[in-house]
Amino acid sequence: MANYQTANTSTTGALGARIDAGLRAHMNKVYGTMSVGMLITALGAWAIAGLAVTGDMNAAATNAEGMVMAVRDGEFLTSFGALIYTTPLRWVVMFAPLIFLFFGFGALMTRASAAAVQVGFFAFAAMIGVSLSSIFLVYTDFSIVQTFLVTAIAFAGLSLYGYTTKRDLSGMGTFLVMGVIGLLFAMFINIFLQSPAMTFAISGIGVLLFAGLTAYDTQSIKSTYVAHAAQGDQEWMDKAAISGALSLYLDFLNMFQFLLYFMGNRE
Template structure:
């Protein structure tokens, strides 16, 4: 907020133009993120539908008294392919997006983001097999309300949140390592702790990333590089999208009702 005020003061007559540009930029960030989130949940729902059947004649494994895994479901949930699907989004974020931003146009980077959102849908599709649809909807609503509030705090606060960024990133790295370790330990207590800490970390990242996206725009808006601003909007959408999806997944582990 302090950076925003100082830039507006220096801009003088251009302050209204900066305000309008910032609103348009943030609208694009939230709009792109929302479309990506919709793609993710539609993809997850569709993939889960192809993975489960009520007809035992077309099944290869039984889930419950009246639901079975299809060949497709067995391949993505029970075969070694599940490990590739599980870690593919993480690899995509670390190795795919950097190359896309450097080589593609802003429109191309946006297409890559939507492709990533579909891949994430494949990765989390098991939630529609594991949890009830009602609990998924309820946790999604809770996450949406929390995300909106936290993002609003990050956008409007006058406090500089940059100092908490390195702390949150270190916590995120520790969370990823603990999650990987717990895949093999399968500790319910550790899973509960990871979910609680994860909610707190991604709550903080939501506010932090919102302020960072706003400040990044204000620092570069004067250059008038629309191609860079277009890519920055997509990368900002990616950051907030990851905050939302991960916070949702952590809350679902805590609050969701299992089938």
């Protein structure tokens, strides 16, 4: 009996060590994939915004009345910028990432390989970059970088808390998801009301909700890995890492956008 207990303890300890090592590698992949996606988004947004403005007034785009379409002093929309920001194409740019997220990514997760899912995630990040490029036409570059750094620091702290805390955060999930649904409804209503007070409240609530989701999603990614690690399905693990990266990517991106309302300097 003593020998059996000793062998059982040894086996359990070896399995636990293997799961711990696998978890660290899994989380590194999650954060690495998310970081690459965020870099693609940032570069895409910056590049598109740069292509959309020019300091040459003679090359600037004009509206239907022939007036030059200025962005700020010394910078004007190019024909490319006018195509993106002032034509129906802007709705394609705005909604294409959402359509892919709700309809395309799920199909990839169930039918495609892990490599294809990763390519899909990076393509989604590029689409988000195009969609976000307009912030460079509204806010100063310095305030965008400043807000990004503040978001990065807050995200790192919240994600670390979600990873290390012994407190079960699963009970927050339903509350946070319902909060996001309510927030989307309020944002839709405010499209028609255009209320500054409501915009301020939406931004504040949005920051809090996605701060909570950052900690919740981090713990959920960790718990999901631990629950399935013993099965040894590497393909599933690789897809789970990309799915986790997408969740944290969206948390970071939304927190950044809501913080930008408070910290961004409009030009």
